[in-house]
Amino acid sequence: MKNTSKSIITGALAGFANGFFGAGGGMFLVPLFVRWLKLDEKKAFATSVAVIFPLSAVSLIIYYFKGDVDIGSVWPILLGGLAGGIIAGKVFCRVRVTFLRRIFGLLIIYGAIKAVFLL
Amino acid sequence: MNYIIDFVIGLATGVLSGFGIGGGSLLILYLTIFAGTPQFAAAGINLMYFLFCAPSALISHCKNKMIERKTALICICAGIPSSIAASLLAAYIDVNLLRRIFGVFLLCIGIKELFVKKDGKA
Numbered sequence: 001m002k003n004t005s006k007s008i009i010t011g012a013l014a015g016f017a018n019g020f021f022g023a024g025g026g027m028f029l030v031p032l033f034v035r036w037l038k039l040d041e042k043k044a045f046a047t048s049v050a051v052i053f054p055l056s057a058v059s060l061i062i063y064y065f066k067g068d069v070d071i072g073s074v075w076p077i078l079l080g081g082l083a084g085g086i087i088a089g090k091v092f093c094r095v096r097v098t099f100l101r102r103i104f105g106l107l108i109i110y111g112a113i114k115a116v117f118l119l
Numbered sequence: 120m121n122y123i124i125d126f127v128i129g130l131a132t133g134v135l136s137g138f139g140i141g142g143g144s145l146l147i148l149y150l151t152i153f154a155g156t157p158q159f160a161a162a163g164i165n166l167m168y169f170l171f172c173a174p175s176a177l178i179s180h181c182k183n184k185m186i187e188r189k190t191a192l193i194c195i196c197a198g199i200p201s202s203i204a205a206s207l208l209a210a211y212i213d214v215n216l217l218r219r220i221f222g223v224f225l226l227c228i229g230i231k232e233l234f235v236k237k238d239g240k241a
Contacts (some may be wrong), residue, residue, distance in 0.1 A: 022162020084133015
């Protein structure tokens, strides 16, 4: 399969996951980028952010009108995200992501079990 | 005090999101488990939060020449229609069912991440 076709399938899958869950598109993109499209791992992470950004913006329009996103109460989270993004950009090239991913895996499994059983 | 906790959570997940490691999923879990936010609303908050978090990280990624522009562009074009379809689907599905499906999805991802190989292959 050509790389263009692979990219189309990858993008469509990531868009679906990101739109359905309101998150997680990157977790589809990165493995597909690395294994299927043979991107360098660091580039795969950075490129996933570039793809998810516009897709999240599109999904947000629907979430905003269908849900009740109350901006008034979430501004500390938004500000935290802003600061976190700046830090991430500055240190990205110097950080080894394997360790972070293990911690992330543990946290996510804990949360996933709570979500499955609606705890 | 809650504001400070929220800010710190936003900051920590923001760093992960900027790396592309899935900070958004953690933020949704925090909102649903500890703040009692319904699944769909939490997802909406996360999407908004990502719009705050991503631009500064993206500027750095661009400067560092870390973004494969052509691949990104194709993925974006292909992803927009499926994003819209999936968002509408999520809006009409039962919130608790949505949360359970999210949990199953994360369980798969979490187990995979835990056993990531040393060379970093995803």
